[in-house]
Amino acid sequence: MTEPKNTESSTAPEAPAQPGAKAAPKRRFGGTPAQILSALKFYKYLAYATGVMLLLLVVELIFRYGFGSVLVAGGTDTVTGAAHGFGLAPIHSVTGGVNLSTMVLIIHGWMYVVYLISDFRLWTLMRWPFSRLVLIALGGVVPFLSFFVEAKVHKEVLAEVAANPKAGKRY
Template sequence: MSTPETPAPADSQEPLVPLSSIQKALASYRVLAWATGLWLIALCYEMVRKYGFGDDSLSWIAVVHGWVYFAYLIATANLAVKVRWPLGRALGTLISGTVPVLGLIVEHFQTQDVKKRFGL
């Protein structure tokens, strides 16, 4: 606990930004993590059809997934800065969006951690 006379310790988990800003960043991260995960599954389906059966009719899925993943990178970096994730954790979360289903699993655990740390 800190009083006006004694400052909070340097390793305190107090956010540098308002909680409403963290809530918005977390909501954006969650939506884009799910969107990225689902589009990545669709991309895997498209790759099977393309390379397994010679059907190139769904090539637009790769473009959509690329843009959704780009938005996911921005949203994840925004959340990482606001909740002060260490660099390794932030990079691991960013990269998890490249492995089918892993991004969805990581999103669950990251969300639980952020909610617990900041009482959301």
Template sequence: MVSTEEREGAPAKVAAPLRGPLIRYRVLAYATGVALLCLTAAFILKYAADSPGMMSWAGVTHGVFYMVYLVLAVDLALKARWSIKGTVLVLLAGTIPFLSFVAERAVTHRVEEGRKL
């Protein structure tokens, strides 16, 4: 029998062991994505406008966020029992502008539905 929440389109409840890792992953996916967009803007300013000012902090910021993103994504992957291919694709998402946002949505939907990546 289908519950009222499922019929009304309410999001599925995330299993308790995955709730914390998913929230941490989501926060870092957004932070990494924003930092990568700042780094992209810094590259454009450096080479198109000869203004290297942002490069001094944008690269380091993205690098730090990306390292933490890798650790948290692997933690979630192990707990959610993702495939190696799915894990690698999510890990690479932090290196392509805007892709970390897309990957975050896909990961969130799959984890909420209880599906593996």
């Protein structure tokens, strides 16, 4: 019986090992440093925007469920029949107009979807473990967390890219 031959090919010949010299592992990114920095910039903007919208959402929910009011622009008061300008009104007491509280809900929801896309893009380019993606995604759900997670992720990405400026792409 013959043993199967090793079919793995090496792209570069290995340098002879020198005594006491330890080769640093080469970081393998999912893209070029320029792509990573672009994804980081997109993530940074979305993290701040999603964090601000989440804080607005928390305020809106406090008014809605704590005080029974919504923020409305325009419309007619159903009790008095008078025109309603801009401000807080009891729920279902104004017809017509624009319910700005509902707009905050909708905008935050869609912004969070785009935030998740930016998280995923950065995560794939950095080739981090799945747990890091989950932590970053929670930044858009827990109030104030997106600001802290963004600062930490931003610092780590810049440090990794600076430490491996010529790291090759994975493809």
